[in-house]
Amino acid sequence: MERNFSTIPFWQLTLTFLCFPPAGLIALFHLVSASVERQNGAEVAAKRRLVLVRKWMTTSIVIALIAFTLAALYFFSRAGEIIPSIETIY
């Protein structure tokens, strides 16, 4: 399947929202701005905006993974009181 560029920002935006909603809002702002700039003929500025969308996606993933790691550390330090299937081990 060929790379379909038109759908990429949508999925990037979705992933950004899922990982860290505030970053998703910022990415949405950039995406909308890029669309406006493209309509106004400012193609270079629009491309820059798309790069920013990608950067915010990366940021949101990093934030989500850090939060996930901390939650996992907390969870496993207390496991036994939370999930029964793991309780048997702990």
Next chain:
Amino acid sequence: MTKNDLPGNGLSTKNTWSSRTLWGVAVGLLLVQFFPYLLLWDEAYIRIHDTLEGEWFWYTILVNSGKLFDYSRDTVIEQIMNGLPRRALHTGWSFIVLWIELFGTYWGYIFNNMLAHIAGFFSMFLLLDRHFLPGRKNLTIKLGVSLIFAWIPIFSIFGLTVTAQPLVLYSFLNLYQRRAQWWDFLILWLFPFYSTVVWVGIPILILGGIIFLYQLGERHHWNWKLFWALAGMTVLYFLVNYQLFELTFAPSGFVTHRVEYSYFYDRELSFVGSVLKTLEIFFISHFHAGTVLSLPILLAALLARLNIGRHTQAERVIWTIVAICVFYGFYTWIVYLFGEHFPMLVEYKFERVRIMLPFLWMLAFALALGQLRVKSPRVAGFFLAVQFIVTVASHDEFQHNLRQLAGVPKKPNFKEFVAEDLYHQIDAYIGRPKDSYRVIHLGMKPAASQYNGFYTLDALMAIYGLDYKHQFRKIMKQEIEKDEDIMVYYDEWGNWCYLLSSELGKESSAFLIGKDQDRVVEELNIDTRALLDMDGEYLFSAVRILNAEQIGLQFEKTFEHPDSYWKVHLYHVVGPPAMAPGDPTDKF
């Protein structure tokens, strides 16, 4: 040469680490998980669940019995359950037996555990390096994923069941590609000696069979080498586990307690429940297979998909995982619909295919990172770091050993669990040969007594006689009928052939009552006459029994030792007062 072809880690072109440094770091981090053994020496924690309470001591008892290879139908292990058929225990043809023979119970476990994790590292690396991520570019990813795989908290009592799966696939693929060497046959034919047929034998043979049939269908050509490799594996699994197959398919009068299994004793037939179960195993895997928190892997796969804008290999592996998870989650429905016509669905539990999840997750992770690497090397490195940290955190044995080192243990270490000095005291007090009487336990695992040579009526067993189960039930009939939960637990499952108390419950903690807990049972209603009928003369109890005299138990002495996790209240079974001749009173 492009920047991505630079030798070294393949993740960053700046400050590139040499291959040797990367190997050093990976092997160093791999070995960190074994440092607690070095520091704690013989006082390390070993997982109790299914390990010390069961499987590992079964091997020890077998080795000590001298009946490792005696599969005759009359051979019994007297020490357990008044004579458990030898065939109900593990095969003698196992590397695990060899380690116990060479190093003893404790060090045999440590050696086997280390070997299993180290094998995981090299087996994953070989598979990735040869078949999925060849070349030096992906060295960091290959080493990183192999390292994480080697840290997954597997149950090493199953040998290389989990950690050698990549190695088996490596050999299958070598055979598929017609570039197999003699060692591929060696790997496949040694695997049955160091894995369990119940957990992995059948799924692996099915996988090999699918590869064989795929090649036959695709190229209309018989791959005889693969055929013979699979045939050899099948025959070896059969020979190695001969006693199990004979007991299952030609039991000759022996009826296993498993015929009374109800698959639904702890499972509800509900759609929502099945969905939740599917999600649970998808996101954290299963502890018998090895805990894997899959969220970072999913994110990596999604990102890889966005990066290259087309379907990826990682996606295919993840869809396979999804299929296994759905099969596991909805297996209850399969049993409900077809279990009556196909009893094997209940007795074997085909949902055990979940044992392949840790390997498949790691394979998906490596493939996703391989696709991420080109555009986002730092992100790939970050994913590796996150997955490594959460895997280390999920390693229960490592965590409990850190707690031991820090002086804040939550569970007994091996020395405290087996409490040899305490049991010597009890033995000396009773002053009779251990084979001249039987013991039973309350609030504690019988495994520790078995380890110390006592003959126990109670045990954790995967297979034992149905008659024995019914006989044992008579002892606690009144007690379990007080609480439907524990009654169903025993009647419809019963692998824990333990003395159950309605006041203590059926959770694992009810059989791990330590000396600091000082608990009591106010009213225990057991039939001491039935207990005496089974030669049960002593009760080792972790709790004080307030109505002991009323039920025919005579308190003898309480035993404690600084090195013991247990405080044992020794009761002599004298039989119920109603046993006086001519006394018509029969409260049991």
